[in-house]
Amino acid sequence: LTSEQYGVKRLPFSHVSDSDIAFFEHLIPGRVITDPDELRLFNVDWLQSVRGCSKMLLRPRTAAEISEILRYCNKRKLAVNPQGGNTGLVGGSVPVFDEIIISTALMNQVISFNSVSGILVCQAGCILENLNQYLEELDFIMPLDLGAKGSCHIGGNVATNAGGLRLLRYGSLRGTVLGLEVVLADGSILNCLASLRKDNTGYDLKQLFIGSEGTLGIITAVSILCPRKPKSVNLVFLGCQSFSQVLGTFTTCKGMLGEILSAYEFMDDKCMKLVENHLKLSNPVTGNPFYILIETSGSNSVHDEEKLNNFLEHVMASGLVTDGTVATEDKKIKMLWSLRERITEALTHDGCVYKYDLSLPVERLYDLVIDTRARLGKTAKNVVGYGHLGDGNLHLNITAESYSHSLLDAIEPFVYEWTAQYNGSISAEHGLGFKKKHYIQYSKPKEAVLLMQQVKAMLDPKGILNPYKTLPASS
Ligand code: FAD
C-alpha cells in the first residue's frame, strides 16, 4: 500500500531542494544518497506492506553529525525518518511521503565493554547479532534475541523496545538499558549515557526514548547491561494435544525449572505447516495441534539436565505432553530455534500478511485465534497463532492471496475490541508505527494519549521527527 491509499495527507513540511543536498554533501561528503535505485530498498518496509518516496538518505557516522543534520532540518522544517535495520513490522521504519531517511548503518562502533560489570556501550547502528558475537568471545551475551538479529540495529531495538525470545529471562530493555545518548529535534545532544545500575537523580529521561519509535529523538548510543554467557543451554521441542496442555506445561515448567528457564515459546500446527511447506524445514515431532519450545540456560550442565529430565518425565507421565525432542548441541539447538524464528519469514511466502501482536491474559490467549478463524472462515487463507507465551504475548497472523479491504474490515477493529475487553495491549512488542497509531485508544485512556501528544509537542514542536507515526494527530 502507498500512503495515498491509506488516505493520509502530507503535512506542510519543506521539500528537499538542491541547496539542501549541497548542505548535506558538504557536511557528510559521499554519504548522501539520492539515486532512486539505491533509495528503493530503504523506502519499503521488511513486510513490503508500506512504501514511501524519500528522495534522500543520509548516512552519518557520529552524534555530532546527526546533531548538525537535525539542527538544519528543524530550521528548514524538513521532516526526517530515523532508520536502523528496517526490520520493523508496523510501518514505522520507512517514510510515508518524502521524509529524509537518516540511517544509523555506519554508526556501528563498540565504544566500551566492562567485563566486571557486564556493561556494553556502543553506537546505535551496531547489528544485534554482531554485538552478540562480540560479547560471546568475552563470555557474555546480549540480553535480547530476536529473529531479525542479523539485520536489526540496537538503536532500532531500543526505539521499538523490542521484546523477543529472551525477555522471559532477562526482562525488557526498560530494565537492561542503563543509558542513552539521543539527539533531539533541534539538534541538541542529550547525553544520558550512564553506566550505572542505580541512579535516582531526577526523572529517568531515557525511558521516554525507549519505545518512542523515532518520534522524540534519534538514539545515537546505548549503554546496556549484558548477562554472562550461560555455560549450559538446552532446548526442548514438545508437542501438545490442546492449548490447555500448553498452559499446564507452562505452569509445571515454571515450578520445576525455576531459575534456569530462559524461553517458553509456542506455535500452532498451522505455523508448522507454513515453515515446512514454504521453507522446507522439517518438524521433528509431527501430528500435534500445538508445539512448545522451552529453553534452559544455567551454569551447571549436570544440574540443568537433571532438572530438565525430571520435568520431561513428569509432563510425559501426566499426559501434558505427547512427544518431544531435546537438543544440547549447538547445531540441533539452532535447527529447532529456526522452526520458531522463521515463522515470520514463512508467512510472507504464504501471501499478504495481516499481522497482530497482542498482550492478553495467558489463559485466553489462543481463544482469539479460534474466534478470528471462525469469524473469517474461507475469506482468509490461514489464521495462525504463535508467540512468546511465557510473556503473555500472542502473534496472531492472517494470510490471504492478496490485499483485500473487506478482509481488513472484518479483522479490524474486531481484533482490537476483542483485546480491549480483556484489558490487553494491541501492541505488545512491535509498537504502533504507521499502521496502528489510530488504535492506541484501545489500550490507553485519552488522558494518556493527550499527555503523550504534549510530550511530543514539547520535544519536537515542528513535528519533524518521524511524522505520521505512533500517535494520532492532536485535535
Ligand atoms: P527499524 O525497523 O529500522 O525501525 C523501527 C522503528 O524505530 C522506526 O520507527 C524507526 O524510525 C525507529 N528507529 C530506528 N532506529 C532508531 C534510532 N537510532 N533512533 C530513534 N529511532 C529509531 N520485534 C520484537 O519486539 N520481538 C521479536 O521477537 C521480533 N522478531 C522479529 C523477527 C523478524 C523476522 C522481523 C522481520 C522483525 C522482528 N521484530 C521483532 C520487529 C523488529 O525487528 C524490531 O522491532 C526491531 O527492534 C527493529 O529494529 P531495526 O533496527 O530494524 O529498526
Ligand code: MLT
Ligand atoms: C516473533 O516473535 O517472531 C516476532 O515478533 C515477529 C512476528 O511477530 O512475526
Ligand code: ZN
Ligand atoms: Zn515476537
